[in-house]
Amino acid sequence: MKSIGVLMTCPMHKYLEQQLENHFNLFKLWHCNSSITEFLKTHQGNTIRAVVGNTEIGADAELIASLPSLEIVASYSVGLDKIDLRKCEEKGIRVANTPDVLTDDVADLAIGLILGVLRGICASDAYVRIGKWKDADFGLATKFSGKSVGIVGLGRIGSAIAKRAEAFGCSISYFSRSQKPFANYKFYSNIIDLATSCQILIVACALTEETRHIINREVIDALGPKGILINIGRGAHVDETELVSALLEGRLGGAGLDVYENEPEVPEELLGLGNVVLQPHVGSDTVETSDAMADLVIANLKAHFSKKSLLTPVI
Numbered sequence: 133m134k135s136i137g138v139l140m141t142c143p144m145h146k147y148l149e150q151q152l153e154n155h156f157n158l159f160k161l162w163h164c165n166s167s168i169t170e171f172l173k174t175h176q177g178n179t180i181r182a183v184v185g186n187t188e189i190g191a192d193a194e195l196i197a198s199l200p201s202l203e204i205v206a207s208y209s210v211g212l213d214k215i216d217l218r219k220c221e222e223k224g225i226r227v228a229n230t231p232d233v234l235t236d237d238v239a240d241l242a243i244g245l246i247l248g249v250l251r252g253i254c255a256s257d258a259y260v261r262i263g264k265w266k267d268a269d270f271g272l273a274t275k276f277s278g279k280s281v282g283i284v285g286l287g288r289i290g291s292a293i294a295k296r297a298e299a300f301g302c303s304i305s306y307f308s309r310s311q312k313p314f315a316n317y318k319f320y321s322n323i324i325d326l327a328t329s330c331q332i333l334i335v336a337c338a339l340t341e342e343t344r345h346i347i348n349r350e351v352i353d354a355l356g357p358k359g360i361l362i363n364i365g366r367g368a369h370v371d372e373t374e375l376v377s378a379l380l381e382g383r384l385g386g387a388g389l390d391v392y393e394n395e396p397e398v399p400e401e402l403l404g405l406g407n408v409v410l411q412p413h414v415g416s417d418t419v420e421t422s423d424a425m426a427d428l429v430i431a432n433l434k435a436h437f438s439k440k441s442l443l444t445p446v447i
């Protein structure tokens with residue numbers, strides 16, 4: 133497979149880059165200072181048969197159009213929102229992603245964010261480091277165990293979060309397109325009703341046109357001044373301007389965020405808030421999971437080019 137051209141869209145995991153280099157003829161899009169078209173002209177765009185993208189740069193219509201020999205997009209991510217799926221379908225381009233292997237890490241981080249916000253873990257850590265403990269006790273935080281948790285999207289990650297939250301004695305309810313026959317949790321067909329009924333609302337669904345800004349002013353107000361919003365999905369699930377004003381005005385109790393609308397930009401106003409915990413989109417960023425995701429990308433590419441079934445096909 134050494135002669136097969138594979139284009140990586142941006143720097144990702146070093147191990148993935150090495151594996152791609154070992155097995156394929158690897159092109160790195162970020163090595164070009166000019167436009168994609170220029171880059172592809174000088175690097176014979178027509179030799180590239182696969183694209184490996186991620187949550188930052190996937191495969192948009194422009195990239196797909198400039199690769200006449202493209203056969204497969206193997207994403208180093210579970211999320212597909214940076215891939216023009218319609219174009220891929222239209223052109224018969226296969227698409228694969230990395231589900232399952234990252235579920236535990238993302239669910240773990242969701243729980244970490246809840247504890248971070250409710251127990252003030254980051255704020256109290258800073259309190260110790262800057263020597264304030266010597267002057268006074270930190271003060272009281274909020275209990276997590278036993279709270280009511282609402283989950284937006286009960287897919288693989290949402291279900292893994294539910295399982296963890298159950299172990300904390302939380303009651304679980306969820307909103308999704310349809311009721312899940314396997315789930316023993318309370319189903320809401322209306323997200324406002326879910327937000328009204330829970331104390332912690334967690335966004336764990338895929339980003340699509342229907343779920344863009346699914347967390348709007350109405351949902352935030354339904355969650356209320358004691359409610360906590362956790363987002364480990366995508367920044368665009370939340371109307372960030374509304375989120376910021378709700379937090380500043382005390383209409384929302386707190387937030388734990390791993391994702392933002394314009395990454396890596398984070399609204400300045402959030403930086404000074406003690407009831408907010410911020411992470412730089414690291415849900416699946418552990419050594420173990422990143423290696424497993426990389427192995428899955430390679431396995432999908434090898435399967436495709438050996439005319440075998442993809443391990444985790446999307447299209």
Ligand SMILES: O=CC(=O)O
Pocket residue numbers: 187208209210211212234415416
């Ligand atoms: O956000 C992470 C992913 O989609 O894998």
